[in-house]
Amino acid sequence: MLQVRNIEKYYGNKNNITKALDRVSFDVADGEFIAIMGASGSGKTTLLNCISTIDTVSAGDILLDGESIAELPSEELARFRREKLGFVFQDFNLLDTLTLEENIALALTLNHTDHKVVQKQVNRVAAQLGIEDVLGKFPYQVSGGQKQRAACARAMVAGQSLLLADEPTGALDSNASKNLLEIMTHINQNMGATILMVTHDAYSASYAGRVLFLKDGRLFNELLRGERSRSVFYHEILDVLALLGGDISDVI
C-alpha cells in the first residue's frame, strides 16, 4: 500500500547542509507491522514525518495506494491525513481540555461524521482497547497507558488504513508498554490495520513483522521475523544493533 522511492531530505542552508534522509526506499504491504529502528539522529522521525505528509521530501517520491503524496495540494493532504492516517505519538498528544471520549471523537468530527454515529464508533473502539470506563475523564486524570490507548483509539476510530506511531512506548513503564504493544499487535492482526512504528527500543521492535534499520539517514539493514518466536527475533534485532554500533544503553 505504501511505496517509498529514493527519498532524500536536507536541512539547513547553502553553506551547511544536513542530510537527514539519504536515498531511502522500501515498500509496505497491506496489513504489515513494520518497525523502523535507529539511534537518535538517524532520521527515523524525519522519515515518519515525510510519510505522514507533515514534512516534505527534498527528492524522491512517496506513493500511497499508488498515489504520489508529493503532488497533492495542501487541502488534499489534509483530507488524506484525516481519512487515511492515524497517529500515535510518544507524548500521547491528547488535548488536555477534552475528555478521552472527545479526544477520540476528534478524528471523526474532523471528517464531519454524523454526530449520531460518532458516539457509537467511539464506544466500539474504546471497548476494544479496554478504556470504556475512563471515557469521561480528562487526560490528566488517567494513567499513561490509558492515555496511549486513547491515542490508539483516535488513530483508528475513523477507519484509517495506516497507523503511524512515533516512539509510542517512550513514555510508558514496561508493563504499560507490553500492554500497548499487544494491543497494537491485536489491531494489526485482527483488524487489518497497517502499522508503521518508529522506535529505538529493541523490545518494542520485536513485536513487528519486519524491522528496518536506519543509520545516518540511510537504510542499513532489514530483518524479517518470519515464523520465528518473538524472543528469538528480539535477539536478532540486538545483534544488528550491535553491528550498527548503536549505543547499548539506547537499546536495552
Add this chain to the structure above:
Amino acid sequence: MTLSKLSLRNAKRQAGDYLIYFVTIVMVCAMLYAFNCLVFSKEIHNLSGLLDNMTLMIVLASIVVVFIIGWLVSYTTGFMLSRRSRELGTYLLIGLENKQVARLFFLENLSVGGVALLFGIPFGNLLYQALRAILLTMFSAPYHFHYRFSLKAIVLTLLYFSAIYFFALFRSRKRIRRMKIYDLIYFERQNEAELVKKSKTRKTLFVISIILGIAGTLMLMAATKLLIGVIGAGCIIAFIYGFFTSFSSGVPAYFERKPERKYQGQNLMIFRALTSKLATMGIVMATISLLFTATLLTEGAGMVFNGIFQGRLEKNAFDLLFVSDQESHVEQCLESMAEQIPLTASWQYKLYQGVDDSLVTYLEETAGYYPFSYSHDYNSGLFMAYSDYAALRDMLGLPIAESEPDHYIIHCMPYLEETLSRWNQPLSLDGKTLSQGRIYTEQFAQNNWNGNGHQFLLIVPDEACVSRPILRYAVAAMTEYNITKEQYETLQNSLFVRAMDGINSLKNDWDYMYSKASLVREVAVWSAMSSFPLFYLALVLAMTAATVLTVQQLSEAGRYRRQFELLRKLGMDSREIRKTLFRQLAIYYLMPVIPPVMIAIPFILDLCNAVEPGTMVGVNSPPVILAVSLGLFFLVYLLYTVIAFINMKRNVLPDHIS
C-alpha cells in the same frame, strides 16, 4: 550574571510577551501626565475661573484611574506569576531564596513600570498639547504649540504610578514568599469545575440575575435620589456576576444533556476552550463586563452632557440681548452698549401679552412642552409686532418672512413645529380675526429664560398690537467681533454702577442680559468639566478591560498552538483551522460586551430624553449620541481585538497557515 541583569533580561522578554499590557500602561501613564498638566497649567486656569472645578474633577478621575490600573497591574502580575511558575521554581531549585526571587520579580516589574514612564511622559506631553488645543479652541483663545515639560505634573504622575505599582507588587511579593518549589514546578493546570453544580440553583441564579439586571437598569434610569442610583448600580453588579457564573456553569450541563451537539462542526473545540477555565472565566468575564458597563455609561453621560450644553448654546442667535419690564432700563443698556462695544446693528422692540392661555394648555396636553424656566407672565404667550420681527430677522441674516394679511406667524422651537401646525386656531384681536399662517423655527432666542417667548412666539400685524399690554421691552444687538469676558463684565458692571447711583434700580427681577460670547465660554467650561474627566475614565476603563481579555488570550497561545498543531496533523484543513480560531476569539470577545450594551442602550436614550426637548437635536440627537458612544467604545475595543487576532494568528497557527 548578577541578579539585576537577570531581572532586566526577564523584563525585556516579558515586555515582548505582554506587549499589549505594556502599551496600555504607557497610554495610561501618558493620560495621567497629560491631565496632570491640565491641573497645573496657569494658561488653562486663566481661561475661566470656573475651570478650577474641572481640576478637581480631573484629580478625582485620576484617583479612580489609579485604583483601576492598580487592579490591572495586580491582576496581570498575578497572571504572569502563574504562567512563569516553572521558571520561578527553577530559580528556587538552583538555590535562590524566596526573598531573592521576590526581589527579582519586583525589580522586573518595576523596570517595566519605569520604561512605561519613560515612554509615557513624552507621549503624554503630546497628548497634553492636543487637550490644550481642544480647550483653547473651545474658548476661542489662540493656540501655539510648545513642548515644555511640567515638573509638578511629572512629580504627580510619579506619585500616582508608585501608588499603582506598590499596591500591585506588595501582593505578588507576599505570594512568592509563601511559595514552595514543588507547587511551582508541578503547577499543572487542570480544568476547572463549574462554580454552580446543581442545575436548579443555576437556573434560579440565572433568572434572578436577569431580573436584577432589568430592575437595576430601570433604577439607574429613574434615579432621582442617590440611594436609588446606588441600589440600581448594586443590582447591575449582582446581575453581571450572577449571569456569567450561571451561564458559564450552564454550558457543560447543556452539552451533557445533548452530547450529539458538541460533535457538530467546530463546536467541540470552541466549547472546550470555553469550559477549560470555567470558574476563572466566569469571574473574569463578569469583571470585564462590569468595566465595559461603566465605560459605556460614563462615555454616554459625557456625550449627553456635552450635547446638552452644545444644544442650549445653539438656540441663541443674538450677540447681545437685554430684556426688561422697564423701558428706561433698555434704553440705558443700549446707551452703555453703544459706548463700550462696537456694534454692527441693534434693534429695540417690545413684547406684548397674549390673549389667553389656550395655546399653552394645548401644548401642555399634546406635546412634551418643556419651558426651560417658567414665568407666569408668559402663560398666555407672547406677541411681537411684524415690523420688529422683520427687522430682527434681517439683523440675524435670516430670509424675509412674508406677511400675509389677516394671518399670524408662529416662531417656535423645532420640536413644537408639528404640534403647532395642527393647532390651527384663529386669533381674535380687537374684533379682528387672524388665521394661523406660516411657522418658523430658526434660532431666535425663543428658548431663553426671559427671551423672545417660552419656546414659541406669535407674530401679528403691527396694528393688532396697539391695544395689547406691553409685557417686556428688549434690545438685541450684533457686535463687530466676539466680545471678551472683560468687556461683558464691564458692560454688566457699568449698568450696575448706574443702578447704584440711584437713578434706576437695574437689578430688577425681570432684567435679563445675555451675550453669546460669554455663553460660548460658559458652555466650554461645562463641556470641559463634564466630558473631559468622563471620557478620560471611559477610555481607561475600556483599555483596562480589553487588556485583561487580550493578555489572557495571548498567554493561552502556547496551548492553542499545541491544539492547532495536533489538529493539523490529524487532518484539519487550514481554512477550517482559521475558522475555528476566529470563532473561539469571537465568542471570547463578544460575550462580555453583550450585557453592557443591553444596559447602556436604554440608559443613554433615557438620559437624552430627560433633557428639555429641542436640546438634543441634530448631531446631539439621542440616536446619534448612542451611535457615537457605542462607536467610540467599539473602536477602542476593536483595536485590541484586531491586535489580539493578528498576534494569535501569528503565534498560534502552524507556520504555513498563518
